[in-house]
Amino acid sequence: MSATNNPTPGEARAPGPSVADTLRRDSREVPAPLLEQHYAFLGDEDLPVERYISREFFQREIERLWPNAWQWACREEHLPETGDSYVYDIGPYSVLIARMDDGGVKAFLNVCTHRGTRLIDAQGCAYTPSITCPFHGWSWNLDGSVRNIPGQWDFPHTVGDSHNLAAVRCEVWGGFIFINLNPEAAPLADYLGVMPAHFAQFPLERRRIRAHVQKTLPANWKIAQEAFMEAYHNFETHDSPHGANAQYDVFSKYVSRFIHTIGSYSPTALADYPGDKWRSPPMSEQEMLADLSIEGRSLAAGETARQVAAQAIREQLQAQLGVDIDRCSDSQVLDSIEYHLFPNMFFFPGILIPMVYRFRPNGDDVDSSIFDVLVLEPLPDGAAHPEPPEPTRLGVEQSYTEAPELGWLAPVYDEDTGNLDLQTRGLKTSRKGLSLGNYQEVRIRRVHQTLDEFMDQGKPFR
Amino acid sequence: MSDREFKRVASLADIPRGQTYCITAGDVEILLCHAAEGVFAVANLCTHAAARMSEGKLRGCRILCPLHGAAFDVRSGAVLSRPAREALRSYPVKVEGDDIYIALAE
Numbered sequence: 003m004s005a006t007n008n009p010t011p012g013e014a015r016a017p018g019p020s021v022a023d024t025l026r027r028d029s030r031e032v033p034a035p036l037l038e039q040h041y042a043f044l045g046d047e048d049l050p051v052e053r054y055i056s057r058e059f060f061q062r063e064i065e066r067l068w069p070n071a072w073q074w075a076c077r078e079e080h081l082p083e084t085g086d087s088y089v090y091d092i093g094p095y096s097v098l099i100a101r102m103d104d105g106g107v108k109a110f111l112n113v114c115t116h117r118g119t120r121l122i123d124a125q126g127c128a129y130t131p132s133i134t135c136p137f138h139g140w141s142w143n144l145d146g147s148v149r150n151i152p153g154q155w156d157f158p159h160t161v162g163d164s165h166n167l168a169a170v171r172c173e174v175w176g177g178f179i180f181i182n183l184n185p186e187a188a189p190l191a192d193y194l195g196v197m198p199a200h201f202a203q204f205p206l207e208r209r210r211i212r213a214h215v216q217k218t219l220p221a222n223w224k225i226a227q228e229a230f231m232e233a234y235h236n237f238e239t240h241d242s243p244h245g246a247n248a249q250y251d252v253f254s255k256y257v258s259r260f261i262h263t264i265g266s267y268s269p270t271a272l273a274d275y276p277g278d279k280w281r282s283p284p285m286s287e288q289e290m291l292a293d294l295s296i297e298g299r300s301l302a303a304g305e306t307a308r309q310v311a312a313q314a315i316r317e318q319l320q321a322q323l324g325v326d327i328d329r330c331s332d333s334q335v336l337d338s339i340e341y342h343l344f345p346n347m348f349f350f351p352g353i354l355i356p357m358v359y360r361f362r363p364n365g366d367d368v369d370s371s372i373f374d375v376l377v378l379e380p381l382p383d384g385a386a387h388p389e390p391p392e393p394t395r396l397g398v399e400q401s402y403t404e405a406p407e408l409g410w411l412a413p414v415y416d417e418d419t420g421n422l423d424l425q426t427r428g429l430k431t432s433r434k435g436l437s438l439g440n441y442q443e444v445r446i447r448r449v450h451q452t453l454d455e456f457m458d459q460g461k462p463f464r
Numbered sequence: 465m466s467d468r469e470f471k472r473v474a475s476l477a478d479i480p481r482g483q484t485y486c487i488t489a490g491d492v493e494i495l496l497c498h499a500a501e502g503v504f505a506v507a508n509l510c511t512h513a514a515a516r517m518s519e520g521k522l523r524g525c526r527i528l529c530p531l532h533g534a535a536f537d538v539r540s541g542a543v544l545s546r547p548a549r550e551a552l553r554s555y556p557v558k559v560e561g562d563d564i565y566i567a568l569a570e
Contacts, residue, residue: 121533123545124533124546127523129523129529133533134531389523389524392524
């Protein structure tokens with residue numbers, strides 16, 4: 003590469019129409035947040051391999067990252083009634099979240115204040131109207147206060163709230179219950195930054211969990227989540243022309259985004275990709291409409307695949323779900339709009355692509371992670387949340403197609419996760435660090451830079 | 465199943481979906497659980513510390529003990545989480561119209 007092809011690092015963009023160009027042709031008014039662009043060059047140094055494969059690094063994340071990071075544990079509808087509770091595990095830590103009499107929620111360390119026994123062993127939904135330790139039978143009220151200590155005469159030193167369950171910070175946004183193990187953590191709002199404003203038009207609390215799939219992946223949690231942070235891989239991994247001209251934004255230390263348009267791409271952005279596919283000749287608008295599974299509809303002069311597909315989906319959802327999305331822009335209906343919240347959460351405000359992801363370490367295994375996919379469907383106005391589905395749990399060797407509730411997404415996730423084992427094994431035989439694209443992979447770099455702050459300044463759990 | 469003796473124990477109308485209903489057969493308490501997958505019958509006393517599962521909660525196909533949080537799969541009685549280690553006894557169920565029958569003897 004000559005220097006003239008590489009002016010100021012981070013300034014170059016894929017040739018051809020940008021996401022902003024596509025959004026300007028929307029059939030509806032595009033919400034202002036989707037028109038914002040927030041990119042900054044964050045450096046181009048390689049990321050050391052050790053960040054992904056070393057036990058020491060992983061252990062420091064356990065000590066410094068996870069005890070200080072806000073993270074969603076469950077949805078409000080997982081604990082609809084007084085006494086309902088939910089157990090969320092992250093690394094060695096376990097948190098019990100309970101629904102109070104007054105409708106609020108509180109969170110506690112899931113541990114007996116007598117001799118440290120884990121109280122509720124199973125992850126997921128529980129019911130703890132009077133939580134009782136299985137070892138000596140100490141019990142607590144829903145608010146964490148001591149209910150009964152058998153043989154109280156021997157414990158005159160349990161006074162006041164000395165042996166209440168240890169409170170954990172807990173806040174709610176978008177129907178998600180977030181916890182933070184650091185009692186002095188800054189409020190969740192500081193962390194969320196632009197997200198409440200950006201999700202205001204389609205609040206996530208007014209969505210239901212249509213599907214929940216939880217899969218064990220054979221890779222470090224960061225390797226796993228980074229497979230979902232850029233659309234650069236779409237050409238090779240998904241055999242798709244979309245994504246080569248995606249837009250990437252970094253809003254803060256904690257929040258980043260990509261917008262990757264569907265039903266529109268830039269053939270010139272594929273100029274140096276292998277072969278002529280989708281470039282010579284490019285897909286016609288009619289072919290793109292078929293690619294969006296809209297068959298038997300001929301485009302009239304001046305109509306675009308995006309406008310027609312978005313309208314078909316609006317009408318379909320209105321009929322199927324009773325949800326009025328007429329005012330939603332083509333972009334909100336169709337595109338892959340993905341927000342990442344540090345360290346491990348993804349939220350999509352879209353309609354056709356309406357997921358939420360979470361990537362966690364699997365216990366103390368450096369090379370294994372748990373990937374939760376929630377498909378969040380809009381809930382009709384006034385409708386109550388139905389009981390959420392039990393997660394479908396898939397092992398490392400299982401295919402996403404064994405979770406039929408994922409529909410067309412299942413083979414896509416198989417493609418995404420098919421590279422993880424190769425990358426994990428590859429990194430172990432690599433002397434070189436990982437190189438990142440200045441623009442398309444900037445979100446990955448942002449996560450690592452924020453991670454470094456936690457690794458340096460995070461308050462150790464103990 | 466055909467050679468077992470089924471006995472009518474409840475009406476489907478007694479148990480909305482997602483709910484449980486406790487019956488007594490002799491001195492045995494049995495919990496009928498109406499999950500999305502159908503009606504199932506398991507012993508009502510937790511195998512861990514004999515708490516009444518009828519005071520717990522049915523979530524999906526899991527019955528949750530109110531005392532120490534043990535969970536069982538109502539379809540088979542199998543233990544899903546500690547501190548329980550033994551399965552709940554499970555009873556064959558037949559639903560005919562509005563009538564729920566269970567087979568008590570092996």
